[in-house]
Amino acid sequence: MRSPLPTLLAPAALLAMAVACDAPLTAEAPGAAMVQLPAPLEPLPEPVQATVIQLRQISATGGYRDMARLADATPGFRSNAGDMSHQDYWYLKLRTGDWPMAHVGEVLSQPYG
Numbered sequence: 001m002r003s004p005l006p007t008l009l010a011p012a013a014l015l016a017m018a019v020a021c022d023a024p025l026t027a028e029a030p031g032a033a034m035v036q037l038p039a040p041l042e043p044l045p046e047p048v049q050a051t052v053i054q055l056r057q058i059s060a061t062g063g064y065r066d067m068a069r070l071a072d073a074t075p076g077f078r079s080n081a082g083d084m085s086h087q088d089y090w091y092l093k094l095r096t097g098d099w100p101m102a103h104v105g106e107v108l109s110q111p112y113g
Contacts, residue, residue, distance in 0.1 A: 041113050052108060059105035064090035067100060 068087035
């Protein structure tokens with residue numbers, strides 16, 4: 001005598017497959033999450049914009065001495081946590097293969113804010 005179990009499970013399996021194929025209950029389309037766009041950036045103040053222009057010029061064609069002169073002329077600017085001058089610190093970084101002017105260019109290529 002055959003067991004009635006397979007005959008009883010067949011309709012349940014078909015029902016489970018049919019339910020699995022139903023459309024989602026929400027009206028939202030599947031896919032990427034909806035995000036709100038960031039607010040447009042406000043223009044930089046004129047003194048800041050002037051400094052950014054100077055730094056871009058230094059990163060493109062200047063050297064560590066140019067950066068040190070600008071840092072020395074900027075009150076409160078701190079290039080390192082030690083007691084080294086800006087020029088000595090950036091010269092040391094340059095000699096170890098860590099070109100400081102390239103870092104300035106990289107930082108200024110990022111969006112601010």
